[in-house]
Amino acid sequence: MQGYYFGRIGQLRLRLGITSKATGEFIGWCCTGMKDELPYPNREIMFGISNKFTNRGYTTQAAQGLIHFLFENTCVKELLAVALIRNLPSNRVLQKCGFEFLETIEIENEKYHYYKLTRAGVEKNGITYFIRVE
Numbered sequence: 001m002q003g004y005y006f007g008r009i010g011q012l013r014l015r016l017g018i019t020s021k022a023t024g025e026f027i028g029w030c031c032t033g034m035k036d037e038l039p040y041p042n043r044e045i046m047f048g049i050s051n052k053f054t055n056r057g058y059t060t061q062a063a064q065g066l067i068h069f070l071f072e073n074t075c076v077k078e079l080l081a082v083a084l085i086r087n088l089p090s091n092r093v094l095q096k097c098g099f100e101f102l103e104t105i106e107i108e109n110e111k112y113h114y115y116k117l118t119r120a121g122v123e124k125n126g127i128t129y130f131i132r133v134e
Contacts, residue, residue: 009043009074018049018062027053030062032070033099037107041098044080045070047093060093067097071119078119082112098122
């Protein structure tokens with residue numbers, strides 16, 4: 001019976017902090033949860049990092065790690081993401097992680113790029129996520 005419940009994430013949120021290995025300083029976050037503004041199944045991945053630590057690959061690495069965990073250890077079959085059109089770094093992170101651009105949507109009077117990543121797409125395209133250890 002234990003195996004039946006393993007991997008069932010349901011409506012749960014997972015919030016992870018990103019810390020600097022060198023200093024232990026909290027530098028950002030990476031999360032997954034349900035986003036009501038998106039169509040079902042509406043499990044979203046989201047992230048943020050301090051300006052001081054941008055353009056170093058940390059956000060991409062954290063997002064890839066979370067994606068890998070979700071697809072390998074839960075019953076999640078599809079992840080969604082939105083990024084403000086003007087937020088080029090977030091759009092690049094999503095593209096590097098293999099997300100497919102679907103369309104431009106509006107949420108609370110802001111325009112976003114709307115992305116999707118499926119477990120089947122990751123398997124079909126042979127996407128491998130590498131976690132860098134420093």
